[in-house]
Amino acid sequence: MKIAKIDRPRKCSFLRKLRAYGSQDSPEHHELTVHFDEKNLALTSHYGSMENTTPPNGTATPPSASFYRRAHRMPSARAPRPRTISESSIDVYEDPVVGMDRVASQSNINSEARRRRMEDVSQEQTPMISPHRDHHTISSKFESLNYEVCENELYRNEERKESHQLNLWKLSLNRWIACFFIGICTALVAAGIDILVNKSNWLKQDVIMNQLISDCEQQLDRGMGGHCMIYVELVWILYNCSLVCIAAAMVIWWSPISGGSGIPQIKCYLNGIAIPDVVSFKTLITKALGVSCAVGGGLCAGKEGPMIHSGGCVAAGISQGRSTSLGLDFGVFKEFRNDREKRDFVSAGAAAGVSAAFGAPIGGVLFSLEEGASFWNQSLTWRMFFTSMFSSFTVSAILAWYHGAGAWLSWNGLANFGVFEDKDYNLFEIPFFLAIGVIGGVSGAFFNYLNINLAKFRKKYILTKKQRLLEAIIIAATSGFFGFLTLFLVDDCQPIGINPETTAVNQLWCPKGEYSAVANLFFDGSEGGIKSLFHSPINSFRPYTLLIFAVEYFFLTAWTFGVSVPAGIFIPLLLTGAAWGRYIGVGLAHLIPSVVGTHPGKYALAGAAAQLGGSVRMTISLTAILMEATKDISFGLPIMLVLMTAKLVGDIFNEGIYDSLIDLQGIPVLGWHPPKMSRNINAKQIMRKDVVALERRERVGRLKEILETTSHHGFPVVDRIEESMTGNLPDYGQIQGIILRSQLVRILERRAFTIHPDGRTGCQWVLSHEDFLDETDCKEKTVAELGLRNEDFGCWVDLSPVLHSHPHRVPLNASLPFVYQIFRGLGLRYLMVVNEENRLRGVITRKDVARFKETRKRRRYRVRELFISEDGGPN
Amino acid sequence: MPYCWNTQTSVFFLLFVQGLTFSTSPWNLYGACHEYVEKFASVSSEMINCALNYSTPPSVCLHCFDKWFWNITVAGTKCSEVIYNNYVVSYNKEIVQFFTDVIWQKSRCESCFNFESYMQSNDSFPKFSDRTAAIQNKTLAWRSCIDTHSFHAPNESYCSSCKDEFNDMFQYYWEIYTKPGIDFCVDVETQMNDTIHLWGNVWNCPTKDDGTRETNYVVYTFVFLAVTTFLFYGASYAQGERESRRLVQYSRLDPPQGQRSRLLSSASSSNLHVPSNLYNF
Known part of the structure; x- marks a missing residue:
């Protein structure tokens, strides 16, 4: 190919015309080097290429208006500013530089055609992006994982050796062995987190608080003062702040990647993006301890997202047979030390994390496939399922042992939502479920809007480490206080024994023999709250309590998610949705008891699914997770309908929370589909x-x-x-x-x-x-x-x-x-x-x-x- | 066909009745166990009778437990296998399961007895657990206080005179009730619920000081947190400096300059960092 340089004068005049026509930005961006390719007759600029009919002798014909239009339509070129309409020309829509249109024709028809043409051009010339207004950028710091097999001469020679057959067999066997250990270790981490949270709650609730409340009661009984409840409140807040402070300090000073849920990061990793330290041992430790402190510290946070991330970290560590953070190398699984194998194991680890968190092995596999897989890989899917199963049942065995039930493998997962005794629903209830889906879609989109705007604010203005720590402490204190404030203001004291599902009761400001139903929702742990909302008798909560709680928890969760602690949103959103779903259920049970029955639990389940689905916009995996967590397929149809409706409605307003956060971080994720209307970009x-x-x-x-x-x-x-x-x-x-x-x-x-x-x-x-x-x-x-x-x-x-x-x-x-x-x-x-x-x-x-x-x-x-x-x- | 059916049915019925009526009948393979069946029938009817009689308020554990323990005495004998498992349908088994699953477990009767010492001793029946005995004693003390004052004072004075007994009883109960993993049986819970209801709602004795006196503290905390939050975000907004960002658009990148430009060229045409003496080979 011979590259011919166009004569300088022509090049300059060509450039001048193009500059003057529309591109009025800084000239350094318009340095146009035009050269001519004899073979394909293409004009090549530094911006892209423009097909032209230039003859091979290098004498370019004068560029026409259509040529300029094509030049401006090039997506790779910077969009020029809107053209200033010439006021002095006869036709205000003519080109002020060339003026060729006026020379060619003065007719009104042509004028109208030019007007339409220029409108089209000006529409397409709208600046593609404004750095001052638009937050969507891509960060250059993220690299890709390499999933391609490097078939070089050495590899081919290796394959010719006799020993290669044995190596292949060993490789296959080692994959299963690694998956087995990933399942077991992920379960150990998940169970460890759960036990830590459990111990923290025991210390806070049963040792410290009960003692303080008991002392306070005795003081009141003896008439020795009446201001002791404030001390209970302050101790509660102080305890929460201490734990959250530990979690935040670990994230801020040791492992910043561990903040938040971890699902967006795992999603990006499975998508093929190498995020630094995302699956390191340091991250695993911070995630596990941090989320225990965050949840134990009473934040509106769930431990399930961090468990999924932890599963990924465990998988990466085991499959590589070493820890770069600790500088340890066990010398095993060396054949897996490449991006391709590592990513497969991380997908299995993430599945094991979901499985451990919800007792949902199928949901775990579907999660990894939905969020990360590029294509269906049968053998990998089977290994993921194997890992998930071992993870799920190891968690069951450990927790059964912890709770004194021996090695009981049928123990439920961490976030088990109980088994519905009343499973009946009929065709006439489907519209109500769909309506709940619509409400979930709207509220989920609103949640995303609030949280993303808050995240943008944090990104811009909360920059120093001290600020991040202080913010976490303020949120911890406020979350703790809101529980007390609510039960102080909301009079929902119920006689003990009214709700057989209640496992712990808080009397606080209630009369003797009664407990505060709303306090149970705030203080009894999120999973306990969800279970209570799903299965409690209809009169266990007053309706306005449910509504007030749902609103409070909604805003607290929106405020909390994104602060510098490891914290997920699965459980807080499920709890929020369960509260307003139950509210709807109670209302319907009073209005049309013959249709919906007298058990609002199914509506609480639908509300929980709608709220979560409206925010995260997951479909098949979330359906499977919720079905497995409730141990019943009876509600499969309503859950699916609700999730589908919530996603449809939510997508009208904005993206899912995880996708929005990924966009905000500027991570170059490739979604399932290419951009529409992009076939002209080559x-x-x-x-x-x-x-x-x-x-x-x-x-x-x-x-x-x-x-x-x-x-x-x-x-x-x-x-x-x-x-x-x-x-x-x-x-x-x-x-x-x-x-x-x-x-x-x-x-x-x-x-x-x-x-x-x-x-x-x-x-x-x-x-x-x-x-x-x-x-x-x-x-x-x-x-x-x-x-x-x-x-x-x-x-x-x-x-x-x-x-x-x-x-x-x-x-x-x-x-x-x-x-x-x-x-x-x-x-x-x-x-x-x-x-x-x-x-x-x-x-x-x-x-x-x-x-x-x-x-x-x-x-x-x-x-x-x-x-x-x-x-x-x-x- | 109907004739045959009736004949067969009659014969079968006769055999069946004979088997039931005559425990020593040679047709009954396990006649020796029939005395247990008869005793079981008798005890079961007593158990049901007792459970129904003590159903409102429920106090089955405390009053009917001796009937229940017949099951334990038959368990382990040779006849228990015969009675419970030898036939296609064992009504005895169904009834025992009903007692176990529905009455015994739902009433959490095990919480009120001390089974550990019972298993190690030769007692015929287990004793009440310590906490059950303690709460019963405290309840009796409170009731006797009420009984005492009811003869000498108007009803209103219950509240002040028996307040200590009530508080003592309630405090003991509440400590155990709120402790995870330890329960009372339903009998005690129901008894306490009724007691509290009687004390607080029927006699209107004060069970709690008015919480409004802590309003000030709640308001102070609220104001403090609200001001702190507002100041934090306000100050962050006011003092925060927007980070400077270097944004580029790949489609408008400048041509490579300097070192990168040199890197793009080949090694054969450049002498990068190569000492001159190395070219002398």
């Missing part, structure tokens, strides 16, 4: 052209400099790299393969280089397949640790045996949806873009694909390009 506009490529034989000095100064994790290898005659970028030759950063590091570490380019002298190490099994170890090594000497820099490295010779590639005209599907489905990290001659023209990475975002306004879909944030910190 690989040429998506790719990065400034590729750091290598040749088959490279000097050590160059490799060292590349490793030192770039953070790329893979480098295309081409047959030659030549200086371009026309542009700033070199002219890459035909693609030969791709080599990973970890492989380069290993080559240099093993000193597998020679003095002469032809490999005659000085190779001190013969590379083998085993050298490259551990990819993760090499990623963390710096160049300084490789021990290279000055005299090494002139040596040569032959990359041929190591490079992956057939990386995935697409032609320049491949569309965005096509590229997107390849990335999503295959879990790629790099996609080469080549021309017809297989010459490298660019590389596409995840961020290049993820930066195109679909939006919908006024019933019209648009694709816009997001900014990439390169400030390094959390954005």
